[in-house]
Structures are given as structure tokens and as C-alpha cells.
Amino acid sequence: MRTQVGIIGAGPAGLMLAQLLHLQGIDSIIIERKPREDIEGTVKAGVLEQFTVDLLNEIGVGDRMMREGHFHDGIELQFSGKRHRIDLRGLTGGQRITVYPQHEVIIDLVNARFNTGRDIIFNVSEVSLHDVDTKEPKIRFKQNGETHEIQCDFIAGCDGFHGPSRLAIPDSIRKEHLHLYAHGWLGILTDAKQANPELIYSNHDRGFALLSTRTSTLQRHYISVDYHDDIANWSDDRIWSELHARTAMDGWTLPDGPINSKNIVQMRSYVLETMNYGRLFIAGDAAHTVPPTGAKGLNLAASDIKILATGLAEFYKSGSEDILDRYAEIALRRIWKAERFSYWMTSMLHRNPNHDSFERNIQLTELDYVCTSVAGSKTLAENYVGLPIQWENKSLIETK
Template sequence: MHTQVAIVGAGPAGTLLSHLLHLQGIDSVVLERRSQEHVQQRVRAGILEQGTVDLLRESGVGERLDREGDVHHGVNIQFDGERHRIPLSDLTGGRTVTVYSQREVVKDLTERRQRDGGEVLFEVDDLTVDKIDTERPVVHYTHEGRTQELTCDFLVGCDGFHGPCRQAIPAESLSVYERVYPFGWLGILATVPPSTEELIYSNHENGFALHSLRSPELSRLYLQCDPNDPIEQWPDERIWAELQTRLGSPGWTLQEGPIIDKSVTALRSFVAEPMRYGRLFLAGDAAHIVPPTGAKGLNLAVSDVERLARAVTDFYGTGSTTGLDTYSEDCLRRVWRVQHFSWWMTSMTHRFEGPDAAFDRRLQRSQFEYLLHSPSAATTLAENYVGLASI
């Protein structure tokens, strides 16, 4: 079997790329090792940049997003109970962010691909890629008990950090940059209406906390913790007690409710360069990971595939390889800007231990006061948070 573009991974990057290519009359096959139910139920990011929202609307998959998404015009930064609102829209010419869960984005895209007759195969086993430095890459896999071979003009790895696509690139052809943080996030999903209309990022002496949102009935909250903590060490009572302490602010009350999901995730920054080898292109977590503090992972993946879709369209439409040839360089400019912003947000809001801890905390206090009193500092945070349109 042959297709123009083979895409490994049916998360938001893979399904969006397939959809964008379909709109240009370009065939693709999406291969995913997990079940459709698993992919659509994963609890992931929920903050969409203005550019991500615009793209989903323009490509015809924004109807439910517009109906159910929660548009935010500001975000709150808190230090030891003192809360300061950053007016995102006022500082960025009206740009906003929208709270809409990644799993809802995946549902919308998958349903659209299936409705359009797109080929999205779930529960694919034993997937390997071959001949990625030739004009006809090959994907070997098993589906529904049958061994298959798929050839393609282009192969795109949207298969995450542990997927096979990046692993297929010779080690000597890849440079890896990585930072592993000494803490993780305990994330919970609770069936309780959010206690805030806009996100709260809180720096407390006990550690970082974040109050996010998912819907009028669901709250998403996070606590800084040891990345090696067994989840059993965090019973519901302890979680709510820490959230109350770290998010507490005069005149504000955190509402509690049943916790229906909780997990511990390690934080890391990761970039693999280049994002292309031969006819293999990497996108999203296959090429880069950012700490979730800046709410950028999904948005960065969307930026990758939007750029790649244009490049592939140019190739089939005019024969031009310019977009394909500059794909990695163009993407990496945004990747490193986002890496810096995510690191900066993380370093400003989390508790660091060690001999320099007291010094670090004084620096964080200084940064908070700078945001409090400097419109320029607040604008820098705001324009990065809503997404830089010029990169």
C-alpha cells in the first residue's frame, strides 16, 4: 500500500496534519498504537493559544471549540498569597487564550477525519520505519492480526517522546539538548466547579500550585512534588490541604470536590535537532518537550504541523522544496523561544532546594514585583503566553 504522507501518531499533531493535508487534496494514513478510546481520554493540556484557535476555526474544526471553549483575557500570578492579574488582551492588542482540553481537540479532529473518509488506524502493533533517507520511506506494522507494509513520499513522526520515528534517525545525525527538573507535578481532575475564572499560578514556600479549569463542572489543579512520589503518598485529604495552603489568598475560597483522576508527571525540557532526516519529519513531542508551566506543548505541536502542511502542499502544488528544506530551522526558532519562556515561568514559580534556595527565593520575589510594577515586564509575559504570531 502507498500513500503520499504516512503519519505515525493520532494525537493532536498527527490528526491535525492529516486534516490540513486533506483540505489540500493530499492523501495520508495515520497509524496509532493505542486504542481510539485511550487517545481520546488522555488527560492533557487545556490552554490553546490565539493562533491555535484561529487555525482550528479556519480549517473547519472549531465549531464545538467556539461553543464550549472558555476564552480568557487574563491570567493570575501569585506570590505567598499576594495575587496579581496580567491582563493578556489589554497588553497584546486583544489576543486571548482559550481553555479547551486537548482530548476534546483530538475528538474533534478524529471525528472529522473519519467523517471525511480519512484513514486513521488504531491499535497498530510492531511498528518500525525504514528507508527514511530515500524517496520512498517504508512503515512496517501489524494491524488486526495482519502484517502490513506502507510506502510513502513523506513520513512524519508525531509519535511522542518514546515513539520509533526519532529513534530511527542515526545517533550521529541528531543533537539532543535536555534539562531534567528536580521536581514534578501532581495533577488532579476534580468534579467541582472552578474556584476561579482565570488561571492562578502560585509560588508558595511549600512549592508551586496551579488552579486551571476544564469545564463549568470540572477543575484541573496541580501541585509541585517529588517526581518519584508514589501516588499512594498523596491521598485526597493531603492534596486538598496543600492546595488550600499554596493557593490561599485573602478574600478567596478554594472549593473542594471528588477527585476522579490523579497522576505524577516529571518535568523536563528536551529538543532534538534537526527535525528532519531525509524524508522523515518530526513534529510535536517527538522533537521537543517543554515544562507545562507555560502551557505550550500542544500549541508548539500545532505550529509544527501547520508549517509542515504548507511545505508539503507547496511541494505537490509547485514542486518547490523550499518549505521542506527550511522546516527544521523555521520550527526551531519558535521551539527555542518557547523553551525559554517555559523555563522562565518554571524558574519564577517553583521552589528550588539546595544551598542557593534562599537566594533563589529572593530573586523570585524580585521578579514578581517587577511584573507587578512594570508594564513592559507584564507585556513580555502576556505576548509569550498568548503566543507570538511573528515567529
């Protein structure tokens, strides 16, 4: 097989890249280890920045999102028994967030791919990358017991943290950063009424809680737990008891209902600074992960892809490799700012059992400052709705 861009991974990053390239007349082949029903059926959160919403509309896959998504102009922070609303839209000149699950984004992107007349090669195994430091890189894989090879000009590694792409960069060159948090998130999907028109982030003496929504009848809620804990230790009654306790307000009751699914995930931050090597470019979760507190995962993938697609389009149009050469530099500015914001939100909202009374009061005072200071509220708001891509090394003030 021969193509211009070989894409490993049919997650949001790989699918968005393929669609952007298609609109520029650039050919691509996507391979994916999972079957279609798995990537479309795995329920994941989706808080989309204005940038991501605009990009999905730009590439022609935003119609269903605009019909079915939940548009939020703010979020609420709860601590010391009170709630405080952060007016995202008012503080950022009209920007907002859209709650639209990641698997729905994938469904829209898969349909768009097939509508272009191009396929996705599902159910592949033993994926390996070859000659990535030359102008003729190759991807080899197996499907149905047969070995196949894709010859291409470029490879986009969009295959997540456990995929083979980033490991194709030599150990001596690959620069990585990993931070593990003491917190895990226990998440549930529940058939219940909507708890609140906007997301609620709660810092409570018993621990963190987040109330979010999927539809008018399906909700996604979280509580912080020890990430070593076993989900078998958490009965439905115990989960609801904690959610009620951590979000309690006078005159308000959290609606509950049957729990459809529950799991515990570890909180971590990861950054791969070596985002390109030869003709290999790493994007999305393969290049970075963030704790979900800041809602940045899918949004960082979208900005990576916008930068990479722009660089590839420039290359095929004029032969210039300026943006491709600066891909990691441009992307990392936004990545590190999103990592900083996610780390800050996690530290501010989660109880640390090792904190003494002084540190606990500093945490509560930080929350109070953010909610009562215009400057503090605006800092949270502009980071939450998403900072712009900085194409040149200038200050954000100059680029706005």
C-alpha cells in the same frame, strides 16, 4: 498500501496534519498504536494560544471549541499573599487564550478525519521506518497479527517521545537536548466549583500551585512535589490541604470536592534539533517537550504542523522544496523561544529547596517586577498567548 504522506501517530499533530493536507488535496494514511477510545478518553490539559484556535477554526474543526471552550483574557500570579492580574488581551492587542482540553481537540479532529471519508488505522504494533533517506520511504507495522507496509513520498513522525520515528534518524546525525527539573507536578481532576474565572499560578513558601478549569463543575489543579514521590503517599485530604495552604487569600476559599484522578509527572524539557532526515519529518512531542508551566506543548505541535503542511503543499503544487528544506530551521525558532519561556516560568514560580535567602528574594523580586512593570507584564503576556511563526530569519519586530 500507497499514499503521499504516511503519518505515524493520531495525536493532535498527526490529526491536524492530515486535515490540513486533505484541504490541499493531498492524500495521507494515519496509523496509531492505541485504540480510538484510548486517545479520545485520556484527559489532558489544553491551554490554546490564539494561533492554535485560529488554526483549528481554519481547518474546520473549531465549532465545538468555540461553543464550549473557556476564553481567558488574563491570568493571575499569586505570591507573598497577594494576587496580580496579567491582562493578556490588553497587553497583546486583543489576543487571549482558550481553555479546551486536548482530548476534546482530538475528538474533534478524529471526527473530521472520518467525515472526509478517510480512516485511521488503530491498534498497530511493531512500527518500523525504512528507506527514509530515499524518495520512496516505507512504514511497516503489524495489526491483528498481519504485517502491512505503507509506501509513501514522505513520512511524518507524530508519535511522541517514545515512538519509533525520531530513532529512525541515525545516532551520528541526531542532535538532542534534554533538561530534567527537580520538580514534579501532582495533578488532580476534581468535581468542584470553578475556583476563579482565570488561571491562578501561585508561588508559595510550601511550593507551587496552579488552579485551572475544565468545565463549570470539573476542575484541574496542580501542586509541585518531588518527582520521585509515590502518588500513594498523597491522600485526597493531604492534596486538598496543600492546595488550600498554597493558594490561601484573606476572604477567599478554594472550593473542593471529590477527586476523580490524580498522578505525578516529571518536569523536563527536550528538543530534537534534527527534525528532518531525508523524507522523514518529526513534529509535536516527538520533537520537543516542555514543562507544562508555560502551556506550550499542543501549541508547538500546531505550529510544527502548519510549517510542515505548508511545505508539503508547496512541494506538490510547484515541486519546490524550499520550506521543507527549512522546516527545522523555521520550527526551531519558535520551539526554542517556547522552551525559554517555559523554563523561565518554571524557575520563577517553583520553590527551589537549594536556594539561599538571597536567591529566594531575587525570585520574589522577579515576580514583583513582572507584575508591576508594563514591560515585564508585556513580555510574559506576549509569550503566553504565543509568538508568531518566523518564516524568514528576521526580528519579531519586523514580522509583526
